[in-house]
Structures are given as C-alpha cells and as structure tokens.
Amino acid sequence: xxxxxxxxxxxxxxxxxxxxxxxxxxxxxxxxxxxxxxxxxxxxxxxxxxxxxxxxxxxxxxxxxxxxxxxxxxxxxxxxxxxxxxxxxxxxxxxxxxxxxxxxxxxxxxxxxxxxxxxxxxxxxxxxxxxxxxxxxxxx
Amino acid sequence: xxxxxxxxxxxxxxxxxxxxxxxxxxxxxxxxxxxxxxxxxxxxxxxxxxxxxxxxxxxxxxxxxxxxxxxxxxxxxxxxxxxxxxxxxxxxxxxxxxxxxxxxxxxxxxxxxxxxxxxxxxxxxxxxxxxxxxxxxxxxxxxxxxxxxxxxxxxxxxxxxxxxxxxxxxxxxxxxxxxxxxxxxxxxxxxx
Numbered sequence: 001x002x003x004x005x006x007x008x009x010x011x012x013x014x015x016x017x018x019x020x021x022x023x024x025x026x027x028x029x030x031x032x033x034x035x036x037x038x039x040x041x042x043x044x045x046x047x048x049x050x051x052x053x054x055x056x057x058x059x060x061x062x063x064x065x066x067x068x069x070x071x072x073x074x075x076x077x078x079x080x081x082x083x084x085x086x087x088x089x090x091x092x093x094x095x096x097x098x099x100x101x102x103x104x105x106x107x108x109x110x111x112x113x114x115x116x117x118x119x120x121x122x123x124x125x126x127x128x129x130x131x132x133x134x135x136x137x138x139x140x
Numbered sequence: 141x142x143x144x145x146x147x148x149x150x151x152x153x154x155x156x157x158x159x160x161x162x163x164x165x166x167x168x169x170x171x172x173x174x175x176x177x178x179x180x181x182x183x184x185x186x187x188x189x190x191x192x193x194x195x196x197x198x199x200x201x202x203x204x205x206x207x208x209x210x211x212x213x214x215x216x217x218x219x220x221x222x223x224x225x226x227x228x229x230x231x232x233x234x235x236x237x238x239x240x241x242x243x244x245x246x247x248x249x250x251x252x253x254x255x256x257x258x259x260x261x262x263x264x265x266x267x268x269x270x271x272x273x274x275x276x277x278x279x280x281x282x283x284x285x286x287x288x289x290x291x292x293x294x295x296x297x298x299x300x301x302x303x304x305x306x307x308x309x310x311x312x313x314x315x316x317x318x319x320x321x322x323x324x325x326x327x328x329x330x331x332x
Binding site: 013014015017018019020021022024025026028030031032033034037038040041042044045046048049052 | 158159160161163166167169170171174175178179182183188191192195196199200203204206207262263265266267285286287288313316317318320321323324327329
C-alpha cells in the first residue's frame with residue numbers, strides 16, 4: 001500500500017514528461033557564445049599559429065655564424081677593416097719569423113732597415129751589463 | 141583547403157592543419173569548438189563572463205598543444221571537455237571555497253520555490269529545478285539530456301567513469317521529478 005502510494009508520487013512527473021521538458025530546452029537552445037568571444041578565441045589561435053610558423057632555434061640553417069660574429073667583433077674593436085689589415089700582416093710576420101728563426105731575418109734586414117749597418121738578427125735592445133741596473137729601476 | 145572541406149574534416153585533421161599554419165583551419169576550429177567550450181563552461185559556472193574566460197583559456201591550451209598532438213591518442217573534443225571542465229571546477233571551488241562533492245544535497249522544501257514560476261513556462265521551470273540539484277547531478281543531466289553529449293564524453297569531462305555518469309543522471313532525473321512534482325498541471329501536461 002505504502003509502496004503503491006510512493007510509486008504514484010514519484011510517477012506524477014514521469015520520464016515522458018521530463019523528456020518532453022528536455023526536448024523543449026534543447027529546442028530553446030543553450031547559452032550562445034557571442035561574436036566578441038569567438039573573435040578573441042580566433043585571435044589567440046592565430047597568435048599561437050604565428051609562433052608555429054616562425055623558424056625555431058633548433059633549425060640548422062638558423063645557427064648563428066660564430067666566425068662571422070668574431071670577425072665583426074674584432075673589426076669593431078680595432079676601428080674598421082684597414083687597421084685589421086695591418087694587424088693581420090703583423091701577425092703573419094710574427095708567425096713567419098718564428099718559423100724561419102731570428103738568424104735568418106738578417107738576410108732581409110736591408111729591405112726594411114736600410115739606415116742601420118746591423119742586421120736585425122744581431123740587434124741588442126738591452127745592452128749587456130745593464131740588466132741588473134734595469135732590474136734595480138723596477139723593470140722586472 | 142576549401143571551407144566546405146574544412147567543415148567535413150575530422151577534428152584531428154583540422155588540428156593537424158592548424159599546427160601546419162593553415163589559417164582556415166584556425167577559423168574552422170574556432171567555430172567548431174568555441175561554442176562548445178563556452179556552453180560547457182557556462183553549464184558549470186552559470187555566468188557568461190566567467191564562462192567566456194574559462195572557455196578561452198581552455199581553447200588557448202588546445203592551440204598551444206596542437207603541434208605536439210598525437211593523432212589517435214585522444215579525441216580533441218574529449219580532451220577539450222576535460223580541460224574546460226577542470227578549469228571551470230577550479231573556478232567554482234575558488235568562488236565557493238568548497239569542492240563540488242561537498243555541495244549540499246537538495247532539500248525537499250526548496251520545491252516550494254517552483255510555485256513562483258510563471259505557469260506554463262516549462263523551460264524556465266526545468267532550469268529552476270536543475271538549479272536546485274547537486275552540482276554534479278545538474279551538470280551530468282544537462283550535458284546528457286540537453287546538450288546531447290554521450291556518457292563517455294561526460295565521463296571524460298567530469299573525470300569519472302561511465303557508470304558514475306549513469307548514476308548521476310539517474311539520481312538527477314529522480315530529483316527533478318521530485319522537484320517538479322505537483323507542477324504537472326501548472327506546466328500544461330494535464331492529467332493522464
């Protein structure tokens with residue numbers, strides 16, 4: 001008896017009636033997204049997409065040219081290509097002197113030291129006997 | 141790709157095109173998922189501005205993950221439902237300071253509030269009754285019976301099992317019947 005009454009109570013709004021309400025709610029439409037919202041979403045999508053299109057740092061062709069960077073830095077430090085040319089010449093001359101030895105330089109000394117009678121191989125920039133005097137003056 | 145073809149393309153195919161830089165795919169995805177994400181967020185939050193914020197954030201996460209998306213591992217829609225649902229749930233918790241599961245069960249005397257509804261306004265009556273359900277029941281019933289999502293889709297969004305969704309919707313419908321008891325005639329259904 002009690003069960004029968006409960007059944008009557010719960011069946012007052014049965015599944016069919018409930019489904020009818022659901023159907024009308026579907027027909028009425030749910031909350032609609034506004035155009036402004038969709039425009040913001042699309043702007044986000046395009047902004048992110050622009051990031052995908054940009055070449056990533058891992059690409060081989062995008063590796064920075066280390067040598068070019070060094071040359072640019074040196075050129076800037078020495079004030080342009082002309083001073084750099086002199087620097088390179090001096091460096092090459094040093095390498096060459098180190099390779100052939102100082103004794104062989106004498107053969108070339110007349111070309112660039114014509115005013116002296118000594119060859120560059122025998123030039124003594126610190127005369128013997130003055131070494132200790134130089135040290136006393138705080139040279140070392 | 142032509143617009144018609146975009147409309148017929150699968151979610152995964154569109155997302156792949158989007159990741160490759162196809163701008164038409166971006167538009168198609170926005171039109172396909174923007175309204176869905178918004179509607180889902182709104183079902184949770186019941187506030188248009190908050191729903192827009194949450195839906196936009198969820199979609200932004202989709203845009204960001206697109207290049208790494210692995211086809212076949214998950215459905216785009218399911219993934220998005222879950223992300224938006226999680227964001228909305230977090231927002232609700234901050235708003236209320238309690239978890240959804242801690243929400244109080246429906247009280248019998250709340251049914252009297254339905255008496256204030258305008259007669260024959262069935263959808264409004266349904267909305268009012270839904271509003272009085274426990275949060276998870278309301279969301280499950282709404283997504284299933286009004287938005288037309290499948291039980292697996294709802295389960296994914298709510299991070300629960302399909303059986304739990306079936307239980308939530310069944311309990312929700314019973315509670316709705318109870319809340320709407322006595323409104324049948326007023327809502328124009330008449331006596332059977």
